[in-house]
Amino acid sequence: MILNVESPIGLDDSVMTQMSDHLGCDDEDMAAAGEHIEKHRDDGDWGGRRAAVLERSLKRVNEGLSTGRLPEEGTLSQEIRGLMQEHAPEDEDDGEVDPFEELGVVRGAAGASGASGAADAGEDLLAAIMDDDDEEEPLLSDDTPFFGEQEDSDDEEEAEAESEEPEPEEEPEPEPESTEMTPVDAYELLLSTCWVDGILDPAEAKLLARKRLELTITFETHLKLLREMLERES
Amino acid sequence: MIPDQTPFWHALELAWCGDGALSLHSVRLLDAMQHMLQISDADRALIESKFEDEVVFDLNRSGFGCGDQALAGWVGALTFLDDPAAADVSRALGKAALLAGLSRERWNAGISWMDQLTLGVPFKEGVWREGDESGELARLPVILLPLARELGVITDEQ
Numbered sequence: 001m002i003l004n005v006e007s008p009i010g011l012d013d014s015v016m017t018q019m020s021d022h023l024g025c026d027d028e029d030m031a032a033a034g035e036h037i038e039k040h041r042d043d044g045d046w047g048g049r050r051a052a053v054l055e056r057s058l059k060r061v062n063e064g065l066s067t068g069r070l071p072e073e074g075t076l077s078q079e080i081r082g083l084m085q086e087h088a089p090e091d092e093d094d095g096e097v098d099p100f101e102e103l104g105v106v107r108g109a110a111g112a113s114g115a116s117g118a119a120d121a122g123e124d125l126l127a128a129i130m131d132d133d134d135e136e137e138p139l140l141s142d143d144t145p146f147f148g149e150q151e152d153s154d155d156e157e158e159a160e161a162e163s164e165e166p167e168p169e170e171e172p173e174p175e176p177e178s179t180e181m182t183p184v185d186a187y188e189l190l191l192s193t194c195w196v197d198g199i200l201d202p203a204e205a206k207l208l209a210r211k212r213l214e215l216t217i218t219f220e221t222h223l224k225l226l227r228e229m230l231e232r233e234s
Numbered sequence: 235m236i237p238d239q240t241p242f243w244h245a246l247e248l249a250w251c252g253d254g255a256l257s258l259h260s261v262r263l264l265d266a267m268q269h270m271l272q273i274s275d276a277d278r279a280l281i282e283s284k285f286e287d288e289v290v291f292d293l294n295r296s297g298f299g300c301g302d303q304a305l306a307g308w309v310g311a312l313t314f315l316d317d318p319a320a321a322d323v324s325r326a327l328g329k330a331a332l333l334a335g336l337s338r339e340r341w342n343a344g345i346s347w348m349d350q351l352t353l354g355v356p357f358k359e360g361v362w363r364e365g366d367e368s369g370e371l372a373r374l375p376v377i378l379l380p381l382a383r384e385l386g387v388i389t390d391e392q
Binding site: 220 | 254
């Protein structure tokens, strides 16, 4: 979403619709993510860190593509690759960075893939925002992974039936992987999102503290994840 | 250990309190300080979580983490630990603290601070006048200044 927002033509609703459909985001999540981006976007300057934010966004989307969590084919994939080309290091004319893209980057790091990366990112940001505000459980709860809402809501009965049966062939499908997210994975995504601009503010620190409590993640684990993130950055 | 009476707590104050924001550079400096002082993750977690509760959550962001400059100077001040005279200075500080009037609170603060610097033993020796007679406190390295104020050895103006 960040790459989309920072494109010369601005936010393309059709692309975001595809993304939200792919990731299972609802309208409320998208709106919350948009507010979060606007809060930190600083008219595209990102507090003087536009280049770094775009660079990280692209890096995370690439990670998503390499891990197979973002689609490599189809219309959505083409849209994502187009956005990546627009924001390649040589094309920094726009100078603006989307928080949603960064969010997508975050998810990409956790395993999201190319075309759906922006959507994934949007979901992560949305999840973080939702946690900050009122809706905390849906995206970050232990039972419900960030990307699992669609599947759970659409196929609850099927899921139950599947749990009873072995189903050796259905598991290999790509979607189940994206829905499986441990508390540590969820926290890591949120951590990366909060650090996407290279700055942590008191509100973000408070959000992370609350998530540690909810997900029963120790501060020591937080330090470990932070070190791993720094190593990836460097 | 008293979390808010340690060099690492002071480092967190420098990193956060300049403009209510923490930069990645500051995080790396904090990691370096933890490594230099051999602070365990458990102890750091104890200090940092308390700092968040009591300080960070009440801050308002007004910048982009400018505290990393002061923090870099603070981490650089840890070179005092390699000074051959570090133990003597620590004894002298202990003696000066005693002469300034050592309450239970000041004693605990001194031990907490100096233990994290691995200079707790010479500091205690200075307080209790053990071993060789402690010399006068001729100089105060930067890393001991906050503690010296807490102990009443120097005033805020000094």
